[in-house]
Amino acid sequence: MGTADGTAVLLSTKANAMADWAEALRALDPTLEIRLFPDAGDPAAIEAAVVWTEHDMAELRRYPNLKLIVSMGAGVDHLLRPPGPPPGVPVARLVDERLTQGMTEWVLLNVLRFHRQDPEYRAQQAARVWRELPAPDTAARRVGILGLGALGAAAARALRGLGFPVMGWSRRPKALEGIECFHGAEGLSAMLPRTDILVCLLPLTPQTRGIVGRDLLQSLPRGAYVINGARGGHVVDADLLHALDTGQVAGAALDVFEPEPLPADHPYWSHPKVFVTPHAASITIPRSAAPQVVENIHRVRAGRPLINLVDLAAGY
Ligand code: GLV
Numbered sequence: 001m002g003t004a005d006g007t008a009v010l011l012s013t014k015a016n017a018m019a020d021w022a023e024a025l026r027a028l029d030p031t032l033e034i035r036l037f038p039d040a041g042d043p044a045a046i047e048a049a050v051v052w053t054e055h056d057m058a059e060l061r062r063y064p065n066l067k068l069i070v071s072m073g074a075g076v077d078h079l080l081r082p083p084g085p086p087p088g089v090p091v092a093r094l095v096d097e098r099l100t101q102g103m104t105e106w107v108l109l110n111v112l113r114f115h116r117q118d119p120e121y122r123a124q125q126a127a128r129v130w131r132e133l134p135a136p137d138t139a140a141r142r143v144g145i146l147g148l149g150a151l152g153a154a155a156a157r158a159l160r161g162l163g164f165p166v167m168g169w170s171r172r173p174k175a176l177e178g179i180e181c182f183h184g185a186e187g188l189s190a191m192l193p194r195t196d197i198l199v200c201l202l203p204l205t206p207q208t209r210g211i212v213g214r215d216l217l218q219s220l221p222r223g224a225y226v227i228n229g230a231r232g233g234h235v236v237d238a239d240l241l242h243a244l245d246t247g248q249v250a251g252a253a254l255d256v257f258e259p260e261p262l263p264a265d266h267p268y269w270s271h272p273k274v275f276v277t278p279h280a281a282s283i284t285i286p287r288s289a290a291p292q293v294v295e296n297i298h299r300v301r302a303g304r305p306l307i308n309l310v311d312l313a314a315g316y
Contacts, residue, residue: 074096102282106277115141196221232256
């Protein structure tokens with residue numbers, strides 16, 4: 001197949017993941033010509049770029065025939081920060097069952113960890129203390145989810161299925177069966193005082209950066225828990241640490257940080273009330289995510305509307 005007119009796919013992430021992506025894409029469409037960054041070859045040959053956080057958006061301006069950019073994850077904040085994608089090139093993200101399932105599991109793990117007093121029981125075990133704590137009441141433990149996109153909605157349904165009263169907040173009004181939905185600034189003020197466990201699954205945009213800060217944390221009932229599986233930039237670390245140290249927040253489970261990796265001297269690492277995972281809540285499986293990428297490459301070629309298209313103005 002000729003390449004000078006732009007029919008090649010550029011992959012850019014860690015080397016081992018690139019190999020998996022290449023294999024998964026080729027298995028679906030053996031005619032795809034795949035280039036592994038930085039070996040892009042003739043820049044005019046690149047038609048689509050499938051990239052992860054490390055890739056510099058300024059670099060993508062080198063490809064005059066680029067017609068599609070795909071994020072290798074659910075989030076696209078890394079693609080939208082300045083200078084952003086080259087003008088006129090559409091950006092798609094992944095909406096993937098395995099990715100969603102992974103996040104749902106991580107959220108359930110942490111909601112149940114706090115709900116079932118696991119930190120307290122671990123501390124008792126360390127001290128060889130045999131003592132029953134009061135039985136947790138699922139129907140009375142209210143979970144509030146920030147963000148009702150693919151990940152937030154799936155987590156909300158799973159928690160509802162376990163019997164938790166679940167509320168969800170989104171920028172725009174949404175309706176989800178069995179979930180009490182809130183939106184806008186007023187909705188957030190209404191939801192927070194009733195939220196015993198707060199789960200953040202928002203996209204990171206200029207509007208949501210720092211949302212889990214002092215005001216939000218103070219609006220939660222005393223002794224609430226905070227779970228962040230979204231982006232480190234959602235949380236104001238100093239405010240969360242203060243809330244943990246004063247008892248306003250009883251525990252936090254954090255998968256994402258700013259910067260990543262979390263620096264070795266960061267207080268979260270050794271904080272007795274903080275549970276850290278290394279941005280591993282949900283990891284993209286190329287084999288699972290590849291079909292929608294190939295579908296979008298075919299759509300771009302045919303001039304058909306893309307799936308999982310990002311609204312560049314909204315930022316997600
Ligand atoms: C992971 O952080 C993702 O955006 O999928």
